[in-house]
Amino acid sequence: MGSMDEFSLALRLFLKAYRWRRIDPVPWTALDASLSQCRLALVSSAGFVVPGQLPFDDAVRGGDVSFRDIPSAIDVRDLIDTHRSQSFDHSGVRQDPNLAFPIDRVRELAQRGRIGSVNHRHLSFMGSITAPGRLVRDTGPAMARQLRADGVDVALLVPV
């Protein structure tokens, strides 16, 4: 079970004192159409990149707030885990990246008509961002604009 107890004492103390940003007011876009008519994109904070892309940079103070486009046609086995955190077991996502980037699963949903379509690209960034100001101010809106321009209706957000 996901629990703070999984983390080191130092990280637990850090998280206990951490000033989490509270979303207020909570934005809300109701889904007006049937999912079977909607285009879906994945947004994963698991730090995956594809071959040829720069890995996420663990030297950025406060966290790397950049993001990568992941082509929807990617073979899931080609996804590369570049998440810097040692606070979780990486063996699962390395064995099966669908665990945190379920591209095969959403393709299957589209094939059986549960969703209308899968967007031609998805978004990947690396969590463990302790100073999220630029993420909130710049990266998040840029990601949203990109997906909006693609005609995406629904985003499935997957942590790691």
Add this chain to the structure above:
Amino acid sequence: MERQGITTVAIQLLREVAQRVRPPRALWVPFAHGYPLGRPGEPLLQHAVIEAALRLLEVHTLRPPVLVDFE
């Protein structure tokens, strides 16, 4: 994303983080960090988690912030 008209649902591994941050829709899952959709190589379980998340998009009586447990 919601502010730009994209409907979102988030998988959550830490309930207390969702309670503090308050994303619009969150599905809390009882899995360890590194395993947000359950287990590697188990598509049925992965689909079950995704389906539970998608259903949150279809319940029009829900009001934000939504935090539901995966069962």
